[in-house]
Amino acid sequence: MSPANYLLLSALLFSIGAIGVLVRRNAIVVFMCVEMMLNAVNLSLVTFARMNGALDGQVMAFFVMVVAAAEVVVGLAIIMSIFRTRRSSSIDDANLLKY
Amino acid sequence: MTPLTVPEINYGALLPLLIILGAACIAVLLEAFLPRHQRWPSQVVLSVVAIAAAGVALGVHASGTTAEDLTAVGETNAVTIAGALSVDRPAMFLWGTLLALGLASVLLIADRSVEPGGAIVASAMERAAVGGGKPVSAAPGTSEDRGYGAPDQAPTMQTEVFPLMLFALGGMMTFVAANDLLTMFIALEVLSLPLYLMCGLARRRRLLSQEAAVKYFLLGAFASAFFLYGLALIYGYSGTIRFAEISDSLATSTRSDSLLFAGLALLVVGLLFKGSVAPFHTWTPDVYQGAPTPVTAFMAACTKVAAFGGIARVLYVAFGDARWDWTPVLWVVAVISMVVGAVLGLAQTDVKRMIAYSSIAHAGFILLGAMAVTEEGVSGTLFYLLAYGFTTIAVFGVISLVRDADGEATAMSRWAGLAKRSPVLAGVMTFLLLALAGIPLTSGFTSKFAVFSAALGAGGAVLVVIALVASAVAAFFYLRLVVLMYFSEPPADGPSVVVPGAFTTVAITLGVLVTLLLGVLPTLALGWAGSGGFVG
Numbered sequence: 288m289s290p291a292n293y294l295l296l297s298a299l300l301f302s303i304g305a306i307g308v309l310v311r312r313n314a315i316v317v318f319m320c321v322e323m324m325l326n327a328v329n330l331s332l333v334t335f336a337r338m339n340g341a342l343d344g345q346v347m348a349f350f351v352m353v354v355a356a357a358e359v360v361v362g363l364a365i366i367m368s369i370f371r372t373r374r375s376s377s378i379d380d381a382n383l384l385k386y
Numbered sequence: 387m388t389p390l391t392v393p394e395i396n397y398g399a400l401l402p403l404l405i406i407l408g409a410a411c412i413a414v415l416l417e418a419f420l421p422r423h424q425r426w427p428s429q430v431v432l433s434v435v436a437i438a439a440a441g442v443a444l445g446v447h448a449s450g451t452t453a454e455d456l457t458a459v460g461e462t463n464a465v466t467i468a469g470a471l472s473v474d475r476p477a478m479f480l481w482g483t484l485l486a487l488g489l490a491s492v493l494l495i496a497d498r499s500v501e502p503g504g505a506i507v508a509s510a511m512e513r514a515a516v517g518g519g520k521p522v523s524a525a526p527g528t529s530e531d532r533g534y535g536a537p538d539q540a541p542t543m544q545t546e547v548f549p550l551m552l553f554a555l556g557g558m559m560t561f562v563a564a565n566d567l568l569t570m571f572i573a574l575e576v577l578s579l580p581l582y583l584m585c586g587l588a589r590r591r592r593l594l595s596q597e598a599a600v601k602y603f604l605l606g607a608f609a610s611a612f613f614l615y616g617l618a619l620i621y622g623y624s625g626t627i628r629f630a631e632i633s634d635s636l637a638t639s640t641r642s643d644s645l646l647f648a649g650l651a652l653l654v655v656g657l658l659f660k661g662s663v664a665p666f667h668t669w670t671p672d673v674y675q676g677a678p679t680p681v682t683a684f685m686a687a688c689t690k691v692a693a694f695g696g697i698a699r700v701l702y703v704a705f706g707d708a709r710w711d712w713t714p715v716l717w718v719v720a721v722i723s724m725v726v727g728a729v730l731g732l733a734q735t736d737v738k739r740m741i742a743y744s745s746i747a748h749a750g751f752i753l754l755g756a757m758a759v760t761e762e763g764v765s766g767t768l769f770y771l772l773a774y775g776f777t778t779i780a781v782f783g784v785i786s787l788v789r790d791a792d793g794e795a796t797a798m799s800r801w802a803g804l805a806k807r808s809p810v811l812a813g814v815m816t817f818l819l820l821a822l823a824g825i826p827l828t829s830g831f832t833s834k835f836a837v838f839s840a841a842l843g844a845g846g847a848v849l850v851v852i853a854l855v856a857s858a859v860a861a862f863f864y865l866r867l868v869v870l871m872y873f874s875e876p877p878a879d880g881p882s883v884v885v886p887g888a889f890t891t892v893a894i895t896l897g898v899l900v901t902l903l904l905g906v907l908p909t910l911a912l913g914w915a916g917s918g919g920f921v922g
Contacts, residue, residue, distance in 0.1 A: 305608075321611055324611035328614045338622070343627070351571075354572065364583070365586055365600055368599075369600050381597040383593055
C-alpha cells in the first residue's frame with residue numbers, strides 16, 4: 288500500500304481533532320481532541336520517515352509523545368482546579384472574561 | 387554498524403541556559419525539602435542569583451567571541467550541540483533581554499508588600515488559610531489555620547511559582563536560540579506549560595484567574611498542535627528539520643510545493659499565536675486580565691520577546707529564500723493585528739485589557755520588522771523587543787499598585803483623578819503610556835522608527851503608512867487614560883495607591899530608566915542589536 292494513504296489518514300485524524308476542539312463543550316473532551324491532533328502528527332512523522340528512508344522522523348515521534356504526556360499533567364491539573372471551584376468542566380460556563 | 391560521533395558542545399556559549407535550567411531544578415528540590423517559612427527567602431535568592439550569574443556568563447561569552455568566531459568552522463561556531471542550538475549575536479541579545487526582563491519579573495512576583503503575603507496562591511483552601519478570606523473549616527490553632535509561613539509571621543505566598551518561572555525563562559532562551567524545528571517545539575512547550583499554570587495562581591479573583599488558565603491552556607495546546615503538524619509537513623517536504631538545510635532544500639526538493647506552503651502556514655500560525663498577533667490573539671485580553679498582574683508582566687514582556695525572536699529566526703534562516711511566497715500573507719496578518727489592536731483598544735474599560743489590546747497592536751508593529759528579511763529588520767526587531775519589554779513590565783508594575791478593598795482596581799473609571807492622589811505614580815504611568823504611544827524621547831519612538839525604517843527599506847511603504855495611522859489611533863486610548871488621571875475629579879471612594887516595597891520599586895524604576903535611556907541614548911543598544919545576523 289502506498290505510504291501516501293497514511294498521510295491522508297493522518298490529515299483526516301488531525302481535522303477530526305481540530306473540529307472536535309472547535310465544537311465540543313467539555314474541557315476534557317476538547318483536551319482529548321488536542322491529544323488526537325498530536326497523535327495524528329505522529330502518524331505523519333513516521334510515514335515521512337519511511338518515505339525519506341531515515342530514522343529521524345520516528346525519533347521525533349518519541350519527543351512528541353513525551354510532550355503530550357507533560358501536557359496531560361499540566362492540563363488535567365488546570366481543569367481539575369477550575370472544576371473544584373465551579374463544579375463544572377464545561378467551557379461555556381467559564382465566561383466571566385469577555386469583551 | 388557505523389560508530390556514533392560525539393557532537394561538539396560549546397559549554398561557554400550554553401552556560402547561561404544551563405545555569406537557568408539547573409537553578410530551576412534546584413528550586414524544585416528546595417520546594418520539596420525546605421520547611422515552609424524558609425522557602426520564600428531561599429527561592430528569591432536562588433532565582434535572583436541564578437539570573438545574575440547567567441547574565442555574567444552571557445556577558446563573558448559575548449565579549450570573548452568575535453563575529454568571525456561565530457561563523458568559523460570548529461568549536462567557536464555559533465551552532466552547537468549537533469546543530470540544535472545557534473548562539474549567535476541575535477540569540478545573545480535576546481538572552482540578555484530575557485534575563486533582564488526575567489530579573490524584573492522575579493522581583494515583581496516576589497513582592498509581598500503590595501499584596502500582603504504575595505499575589506500567588508495555589509488553591510482556595512490555602513487562600514482562606516493565609517488570610518485572604520475567612521478560614522473555611524479550620525478552627526484557630528490547627529494546622530489549616532496556620533497556613534503558610536511561620537505562625538508569628540505574615541502569611542507567605544505559594545513559592546512553586548519561582549521554579550515555574552525559571553523553567554519558563556529557560557524555555558524562552560532555548561526557543562530564541564533553537565536551530566531546528568524539533569528543538570523549537572520542545573522549547574515552545576517548556577516555556578508554555580509553566581505559564582499556563584502561573585496564570586491560575588491569583589490570590590484574589592480566583593475564578594477569573596482559573597478561567598484565564600483554562601482558556602490559555604486549551605488554546606495554547608491547540609496552537610502548538612498546529613505548529614507540530616507544520617513541522618511534520620516541512621519534514622516531509624525537505625527531509626530535514628534543521629533551518630539551514632530547509633533553506634537549501636527550497637531549491638532542490640522534489641516533493642510537492644503544497645507540502646511546503648501548508649507546512650509553513652501551520653508553523654507560522656503556531657508562532658503567531660504565541661506572539662499574540664491578530665487574528666490569533668483572542669486569548670490575549672482574557673489571559674492578561676485574569677492572570678495575577680506580576681505574572682501578566684512576565685508573560686507580556688518575555689513571551690513576546692521569545693515568540694518574535696523565534697519568528698524572526700525561522701523566517702530569516704529557514705524560509706528567507708521563499709519570502710516572495712509568504713510576505714503577502716504576513717502583510718495582511720500585520721495589518722489585521724495593528725487595526726484590531728488599535729480599534730478594539732478604544733472600546734476597553736479595563737486597564738489590563740487595554741494594555742493587552744495595545745500589545746496586539748505592538749505585535750503587528752514588531753511583525754513589520756520581523757518579516758523584512760534584512761539586517762535592519764533583524765536589528766530593529768531586537769531593539770523593539772528590548773524597549774517594549776521594559777515598558778510593559780513597568781506598566782504592569784504600576785497597575786499592581788492601584789488598589790482598593792477588592793484588590794487591584796483595574797477598571798478605568800477607578801483611575802479618574804489619580805494624579806491628585808498620587809502625582810508620582812500618575813507621572814510614571816503617563817511617561818510609560820507615552821512610550822507605548824511612541825512619543826519622541828522615549829524608547830517607543832526610537833524602536834518604532836527602527837522597525838518602520840526597516841520595513842520601508844524592504845519595500846513596505848503602504849504597510850508603514852497603515853502602521854503610522856494605527857499608532858495614531860492607539861495613541862488616542864493611551865492619552866484617554868492620561869486625561870482621565872489628570873483632568874477628572876477623583877471619586878470619593880476611589881482606590882488608594884500602595885507604597886511599593888523595595889522589589890516592586892526596583893522593577894518599576896528599572897523599566898522606567900531603560901525606557902528613558904533607550905529614548906535618549908539609543909546608540910549603544912542599537913549597536914548591540916545590529917552587531918551580527920543569524921547564523922544557521
